[in-house]
Amino acid sequence: MHLAYPAVLAVLLFCTGLYGVLARRNAILVLMSVELMLNAVNLNLVAFDVWLRDTLHAGQALTLFTIAIAAAEIGIGLAIVLLVYRNRGSSDIDRLRDLAERPDGGDATGHGAQPQPDTEAEAAA
């Protein structure tokens, strides 16, 4: 099989994920896009492993590790998103702007999303 097929597919998947990371507003959608990017890399790893006929199967082993790390990442990531949602009442990434410098140069705490009581999130759970 031509190596260009999996390679180009991986590139396109990666860039799709890239677009999703940059363009999506909801943090969970961003996490999905990250999964897409990781899978594109996995595809590359597998394809090259097969192509090179590596006796150690480094590519496939690494793919397994990547999958495991992706699972850990999604767990931690979701926990963070939930925490943010509970504290801020929103999981919209472009509303989390505490790092922005205000025109008056003052502290940015208290700005951005209105701090919502945690009870709301708990009620949802």
Add this chain to the structure above:
Amino acid sequence: MTLAATAAAHGFLSPTGVEIAFLLVGIATLGAALITVTTRQLVHAALWLVVALGGIAVEYLLLTAEFIAWVQVLIYVGSVVVLLLFGLMLTKAPIGRSPDADSGNRWAALVVALASAGTLVWVVVDAFRATWIDLDGAVQGSTATLGRTLFQYWVLPFEALSVLLLAALVGAIVLSRKGGEGKAPAADLRSGAARTGTAPREEQH
């Protein structure tokens, strides 16, 4: 797959059956991925992600990496997407079309993504124009082969990875606890994290 190994016999104009299958599945996968990152319905995005991940699993199969393919189905389709769906629900994601699914950054993101795609495709095609994968011979990714390799050569990274997963589990629990109270969300997340934690155990089989 059955073609001769001589390079002259290969060509884009005479695709093999595997190539055609790979191409078709790849188009389906890419389409699903595109819908995932563009749809306005958040739950649909998760479902289309299932399609995309499943497509990738099929591609693994076509590349003779069968073990990876089943792990992909198990972990991604089975647990990650479910976890994402739980996340969507926990954050009270709207059901149905939400007009603000994309941020104002969309056009810049599109430009960056297209430029990256162009550059990478150009580089990849330029580099691997005349490279073929020989899929004949011994199966590369059978469970037996991979298991042997994994526990012969990669056993130390593998165990380090299990420690990492444990740390992630603990981290997720700590993050989702809130100051002594708030047991309900913590318990919920624990179930999710536990699900993640089971994944490597399944891999070992």
Add this chain to the structure above:
Amino acid sequence: MTLTTTAVLVPLLPFLGSVAGFLLGRRAPGFVRPLAVLPTLATAALAVCVAVGQGGGPATDVATRLTPTGSIPIDLALHIDGFAALIGVLVGVVAACVQIYSTGYLRDDPRYPSYAALVSLFTSAMLLVVYTGDLMVLLVGWEVMGICSYFLVGHYWETEAARAASLKAFLVTKLGDVPFLFGIFALAADAGTFRITGILGKVADGGLHHPTLIALLLLGGVAGKSAQFPLHTWLPDAMAGPTPVSALIHAATMVAAGVYLVARLLPVFAASAAALVVLAVMAAITMVGSGLAALAQDDIKRVLAYSTVGQLGYMLGALAVGDRGAAVFHLLTHGAFKALLFLGAGVIIHAAGTNSLAAMSRMGGLARRIPDAYWTVTVALLALAAIPPFAGFFSKEAVLGAAEHAAHGQAHGIPGAVGWTVLISGVLTALLTAAYATRLWLLAFNGRGAEVPDHGKQPVVMNAMLWVLFVPTVALGLAGPYLPTWFDGRSLNPALTTSVVGTGVALIGGLVTYAAWRHTSARAARAPLGAVAVAPDAAPGLAEELAIESHTPAYGGIAGAPDPADPGRVLLGPLHRHAAVGFHLDAVYSALFVRPVRAAAQLVRFLDREVVDTYVRGAGAAPRWLGAAVRRAQTGNVQTYLGALLAGSLVLAVVAVLVATGTGA
């Protein structure tokens, strides 16, 4: 004590007294007066001892070299001849009188300690100039005097006039000191030594290459210090200082330094006929101009100041005709009677409560109230006008005689024109001197009008000092026959022709002024001018300060007063207006120097504020704007950051690929 030890002590004692005064002045007020008076008195006594020891014999020359100082060595040298010894006595005596007088004059002044210490330092510097035999050491004393005069003239620094006058005195004398310094260097470079004896020996051998240049450069400094045209304008303004300072600085010591220097270096000047001509012309212009200006002044001290300028012109005229004996003789007598006049003026100002002659001419009984000052000042004015047998007559006749001598070509190496210039201007000045002396006397003591308000008794020390100085004023002229042995040996006796002409002219001047006064004094009653009253029992120094301060608002100017009863106004006619302001020389200086400098300062200020600062501000503003622009990128949106990051790394990757493959390079 040897002569050398004594001579070293003479400048050293006032210096130590001054240092002690500066150190103890604040902490131990009780010591200030003894510390001011005693060293100066001792110095006067020691100066007399030096003079007696020297006795008109050959010059004493002692030198010690502390350290090698480069190409031309600088020696701590003493050179005591008849000139130095006698001038030392004059300086010591006048300084002692001034210090004693000041204890009364400035009795309540809060700044008396520093004042007394400065006067001591000043005396020390002048004695150093007189006794030293090395030009570099002389320059040290010369400059110390300059800075001391700055501080002393500005003693009443609360008044605008004193501040301006002290700055002016300092700047104008420094203007002359710059060429003076160059002149000293040129002279030393030509002669190979700073020692005056060495220089004079070199001149005698004809070894001086540029005598004219050197002489003219030195003349710049002399004109500045001795207040000669065109650098004389600081002296009348310097009358804003306390009266004893005027007596010390502007009659007997500082202005005498220039004359003394020329006398010491006369062979250098005589080596160049051009320098002598310049000196004579300078002296002539100074003499006549200052005589005219003195006739128009209203402030009694400014009259005396212009008179000083004129008498210094006499001395330099005598030097121009090559007779330093006559010059130093006139310097001695003038130092005595001018110090007396200034100290007397201090008494008059205190008694009258004003320094304005116009105001005094409208007061009756001033002479009766201050009989000591009346008699001594009258005699001193007679001496100033060169009426025999007082001191001024003999010395002035010596000058005129020397000029006549040179005019007839009998002096070796002196052009006849120089003699004639000095002679004619000298005779003319004698007329003017008599005129303004008479005017001063008539206006000050023969006023008619309301009785003088009582301002309290003058301290005894002030009147006593008048009588001390009265003695040389009367008698110093009689010493004329004994002096030639101290000087160059030329006779100083008055010649018949010049005596008759000089005295006759002086009498004419006095009589004409008297006639004019008779004519105008009747108008005084019709044109009342406000006399400035001072609080009774104020200290004399305070009275003078108030008088100086109130002169401008009361009479419309620091120099003149719109007084129709002024005989000077009648005598000068249309010239009066110009003479009162010193013939507009200040305006000329203002146009020539002050305004260009101010314009240049404005330009520099503009360049600094608008041009240089623009760069500085720009250097600050550009990063600020850049920072503001970059700050806008800090949106806080993670996706924006990530997008920019990826776009940047993409560009970098493309560049790296292009470079690596060589396609783009």
